Amino acid sequence: LGALMRGRHVLVTGASSGLGEHFARLLAGCGAAVTVAARRVDRLQALVEDLSVAGAPHARAVALDVTDEGSIRAALAAATGDSAPALDVLVNNAGIAAGEPAMAVKADLFDRIIGTNLRGPWLLSVEAARLWRNAGRPGVILNVASILGLRVGRGVAPYAISKAGVVQMTKALALEWARHGIRVNALCPGYVLTDLNREFFESPAGQKMIERIPMRRLCDPGDLDGPFLLLASSASGMMTGSVLTVDGGHL
Ligand code: NDP
Numbered sequence: 001l002g003a004l005m006r007g008r009h010v011l012v013t014g015a016s017s018g019l020g021e022h023f024a025r026l027l028a029g030c031g032a033a034v035t036v037a038a039r040r041v042d043r044l045q046a047l048v049e050d051l052s053v054a055g056a057p058h059a060r061a062v063a064l065d066v067t068d069e070g071s072i073r074a075a076l077a078a079a080t081g082d083s084a085p086a087l088d089v090l091v092n093n094a095g096i097a098a099g100e101p102a103m104a105v106k107a108d109l110f111d112r113i114i115g116t117n118l119r120g121p122w123l124l125s126v127e128a129a130r131l132w133r134n135a136g137r138p139g140v141i142l143n144v145a146s147i148l149g150l151r152v153g154r155g156v157a158p159y160a161i162s163k164a165g166v167v168q169m170t171k172a173l174a175l176e177w178a179r180h181g182i183r184v185n186a187l188c189p190g191y192v193l194t195d196l197n198r199e200f201f202e203s204p205a206g207q208k209m210i211e212r213i214p215m216r217r218l219c220d221p222g223d224l225d226g227p228f229l230l231l232a233s234s235a236s237g238m239m240t241g242s243v244l245t246v247d248g249g250h251l
Contacts, residue, residue: 001229002030007057009033009085010232011076013064013124014094016043018194019144022221023091023228024059025051030229033058035079035087038094039065058085066094066120067112076127086137089232090128092121092166093144097196102157110158117162118169125173129182138181142231143170145186147247163188167243174241183240185231190247192219214249223248 010027014020015036024036028051036044036059044061051059064075080087095117098109125141132139148156149163170186177184190213193201200206201218210218227244230236 001226001233001235002026004233004235005229006031007033007085008088008233009035009058010089010091011035011037011079011087011128012091012093013037013066013120015047016040018196019189019192019221019224020091020093021047022224023093026225026228027232028054028056028059031057033085035060035062035084037062037064037075037079039063060084064094066124067115069123072120072123072127076124076131080131086135087128087131087139089140089142090124091142091144091232092124094120095144095146095162095196097156097159099155099200100158101155105158113158114162114165117159118165121166122169125169125184129173129177129180132182133177133180139183140232141170141173141182141184142228143184143186145170145188145243147188147190147245149186149188150243150245151250170243171241178240183236185236185239185241186243187224187227187231188243188245188247189224190219190245192221192224213247217248219246219248 010032012020012024015024016038024034028034041063048059048061062075062078065071143166145166146163148160149167152160170184174184224246227246
């Protein structure tokens, strides 16, 4: 699958840590041109240097706050301007989470989670689709949703709601844009240890949750590589509106 990504230009949001950084390294290792985007530009620049030293053909960092429409337009312009290759794939990976019982969630936190996890990917998808439609080019959107977009858990309601929205958004945009040659699919990882949830999974409650996973372990980022490359590449050429779960069995 990796060979299919050679020379493709992929924009990965939320690539300054965790899964986004992992996906960027994976893609660069396959010979893809990678643009990494997030708010912490210093971390992106360090990643780009790393990728360049490792021989990645084209790696660039762009500042992006997915909650800000102006920032989204500027980031897409920076990713596709100058001598950059035309964009082939958008990976909507940036996301935030918070563990709070529903009654304790303030409106501001709810707005931030929905704004980052759902409104951000929506705006980015629409802007990228416009670029592709206007250029008469096909495009691929891969949304990183979550198993919590399909099933619920206690204390994560706004996050689960945002990811369920991403799943429905994936299907709705796939339906509208198939005729433009734009495919939209979602990956729903189970739990992967990252900055997003480290504190929880290192707690006794987190350890208990791991015991309830049928395969009795968290996902490694590498467990996502095959499904990620499938959805990002032409190997999934007849797939759109699909939702792929990688969770070690149903929780
Ligand atoms: P991390 O916290 O490690 O990474 C989150 C990334 O999102 C960071 O690079 C952060 O960069 C970026 N980000 C957050 N807010 C914004 C913003 N407003 N604008 C741009 N970038 C932003 O978490 P993960 O790697 O775990 O999460 C990546 C994705 O995977 C998320 O969508 C998450 O919901 C999803 N996921 C994670 C699972 C897990 O168990 N870890 C399971 C299922 C899904 P910066 O702060 O520099 O902007």
